[in-house]
Each structure stands twice: as C-alpha cells, then as structure tokens.
Amino acid sequence: MSPYLAAISIYPIKSLDGIDVNQATILESGALQHDREFALFDEQGHPFGEVKSQKSKVKSHFVNGKRNAKVHLLRSAFDANFKTLSLHIQGTDQKAIFHVDNERSLLETWLSDYFGFAVKFVQNTITGFPDDTNAKGPTVISTGTLEEVASWFPEVSVDEMRLRMRANIEIGGVPPFWEDQLFTETGRFVQFQVGEVLFEGINPCQRCIVPARDSQTGKLTTNFQKIFVAKRKESLPPWTTSTRFNHFFRLSVNTNIPVSQAGKILNQGDEVRILGISEND
Template identity: 45%
Template sequence: MHPPESATVEHILMYPIKSLDERSVERVEIVTNGGLAGDREYALFDGDGDYVNGKNDRQVHPIRAAYDGETARAEAVTLSTPEQEPRRFELGAVANDETAALTDWLRAWFGYPVTLDHNHEGGFPDDTTASGPTIISEATIETVAGWFDGVDPAGMRRRLRPNIVLGGVPPFWEDHLFADRESRVRFTIGDADFLGVNPCQRCVVPSRDPDTGNEIEDFNKTFIAQRRATMPDWSGGDWFNHDFRLMVNTAVPEASWGETIAVGDELTVDKTVPADETSVPAE
C-alpha cells in the first residue's frame, strides 16, 4: 500500500525555556530564522556561558515548568521541583533583566550560578542551520514507545521533544521529508513553505526518564536495532551513517517568515530540489 502524500498537524508543541517542559498551542507564527514564536525563546546558561540542559546536567529533569499566556509566547512560568514549592515568575521581567528572584531559585536548585537569557526573534534552536520546527508523526512516537517497557506514547513524546506532531499517516512517514545530503524536500503546512533537511541525530536525553533523569539500560542499542529493523523503503538517503536518528529537522524560507501554522493544517509534500537552490547549504 502506497503511503499517503499528505498529513495533518495534530499537535504544536513549544518549549518556551529550552530544555524544560513543553507547552501545547493551537496556532503559532513563524519568526525570524524560521523558528516558532516563543519556542526556546529562553535558555539556561552556566557561568561559562554553556547551556544548562538535560544533556549536561541531570538536575534539569526534575524541574517542572507550567506556562501562562494568551498567545504562543509564554508570559510567565511556574517552576517547581520535588524539593521546592511551585513559584511563579514573570518572563517579561526576565526580558528586562529583573532576574534576581529567578536566578536565586535556579542557583538554589543547581548549586551553582545559572542565568536565564532571552532571544525574542528565533530563540535558541538546537540546530542553527536547520532552525525550523522539528516534525514527527504520532504513529512514529507510538511505535518507538513500544520498543521500551514502561514507556507510553506521552512519555516518549516528552523524551523526543518535537515541535509538530502529525496525524493520519503511518509510522516513519515523516522520513519522506528529507532526501540525501545534497538535496532538500520542499513541503507546505497551510500557507507556509518548508524545507526538510535531515533526520535528527539524537543525544542522550531520549534515554532518560523526563521526570527523574534515570536512564533505560541499553536504550541506544535497542533503539538502533529497532530503527534498522523497521526502516521503511522511503527512509534513508545517505544520512544513516548510524541509525540513532529520528524526527526531521527543517528550515523555513524567508518568504514564509510571518506566516501562521495551526492544528488541523495539512502538510503536503512537494518536490526534492538540490540544496544549492535553497537557503540551506549541502552538508
């Protein structure tokens, strides 16, 4: 059976503070650099200017973050940990450098100075070349969750941290959205144009419980074996020098900055073009 040529946006997920909890929204504007307004708009840094994230510090995982705001951009965050009562902080104040209460809270938890920086336009993307939203299908999340005992789809989604989750398609359908290293796949979501760049290379974070940071034993080994065994005919190109890749990194042409995407929008695949005809260079 030939897979469908389009999919539907089922969830749009934002991470207002990079490395902390998600926030689900119904619609969002694409901003400068092709990112989503409010996504990873804030980030934690240590005294050396390095990210404080789950990859570098397991103490990130027990932090719970809940966000307030009328738009896709969060206006306030309530933080808590197993040892600290919930406390609300205005993010607008953070943008104006009134950060003493928040940085004191962060220092008390981490045990060293941590600051919160802000980038209103474009945020702090994981991939600065393919800085558009990351995309995966709900069917893929469900399938990958089934590879591991005790992990449900909601928990796997939290481990993988996508921006756009697609419905109405089979597992790994999103692999249609990239080709080889010298090519890009054009597609649309609603009225916005996108370029599919590559399958996301995963780090240690998906192996860890998003609440505790505890790792699943042999997570990488199991993931790689299952990814190889379930690889559809439409996956591949020359990206899979290893199989610890899942989810699609994208870029958004400048002409689509300012467009809005929403839950329920259709994603339609267009054509594959040479990378040198796009704004995203070949690898």
C-alpha cells in the same frame, strides 16, 4: 486519511516543559514564536551556547538534560501574555513564580540555588536557541513513529515517548517513519507544505542522552540506545534516504522555513503535502 498536523508543541524555555498549542506563528528566522525563546546557561551566559570567552578563557554551556539530570525534576509553566515563569521542584513543596523581565535577577538566583552553580537566564526572540543552528525551523515527527518507537520499550508509554522526543510538529494520518520522506541527500532538501506554510526538510535529527531518560524523573531506561539503534535499523522504510544515517540514533526531522513565510500561522488540523526536492543554494 491524508497527512495532517495533529499537534503543535512549543518549548518556551529550552530543556524545560513544553506547551501544546492550537496554532503557532512563524518568525522571520523560521522558528515558531516562543519556541526555545529562553535558555539557561552556566558561567558566562553567552547567547550562542558552548563558547570560550577570549578574556576569561571559560566556556559557557547550556544547562540542559544532556549535561545535568536535575533538569528533569524541574517542572515549569510559561505564560507568554503575562511573561511569567512558574517553577516547581518535583517531589517537593518548593514553588516560585517570576516575571521574566522584571524579576530576572531573582529568577537567576533561584535557579542558581537549585542547580548549585551560577545560572544565567537568556532570551533570544529572533531565532530562539535551536539544537541545529543550520536548521532553525520546527522539528517534525509522526504519531505513528511515536507509537512504534514506544512499542520497543514496554515500560514507556506513547505520551512519555512524546515527552522524550520533544518535537514541535506531529503529523497524523500516516504510517510510522513517514517523516523520513521529508529529507533527502546532503546538499538537497525536500519542500513540503503544512497549511499555508512552506517548509524545507533538511536532515534526520541526531538524538542525545535525553530520550533515554524518563522525562519526569531522569531515570535511565536500561539499554535504551542499544535497543533503539537495532530497531531503527531494521525498521528503516524503503522511502528513507539511508545515506543520511551515519548511525541509527536519529529520529524526527530538522527543518528550515524560508523568510517569505514569516508571519504565517500553523493551525492544528492543517493538511500536509510533500511538494518535491530542491537544491540548496
């Protein structure tokens, strides 16, 4: 079977629940429309993540699973057509729906009450809020990889591993770690095509504490990182550029999409083809 686009997931609010979609439009920045379009911030609510204000000398941080495990208990559903965000605190009857434009202050008050500190709800329709600002495109992983990694942890299902890894694009019809072919030496990138959309594979994604936690409860899986690192190292396929691994807590691939691809649409079922290696400008 040839490689194909098996699934597309977008995460409208960074760190909160994702949505599976059949197609996604490429923005001029290379991001998928509505992916990480919104983010939660503490303190100043600065739109670029961890920043220290010159006036206040106070840092602003993303409110995410890396820093606050309460994120895992917050269920969310975003409706892009009606611009509404539904929130539910898992295990309770506390639910609320907000219009993200007209009821922004009410939404921020609700979130602030939940987290116990002031929270800003910030939007960026141009680039969204990617983890890797040098690779703003969708993250890529294969179904085979998710299945293999889940097999390392008896208590973690494939679906749960998928929720933990939070990749945008899932490739089917390929062996585990096939996506390691989509990056190469530093200073170069791998061109590949998904349907009509041209991609540039940049680097293997460095993971944080989030995959070690249950996506719904925040409970830590015992020895997750230790087991992962050992298994990832011993499972490294021959096509992997091993020099890109300063450590082995890396999985999925960060990408860029050239501005020439803006407006094109990814469709579930699209063929995936590796085109070759190019030099960075």
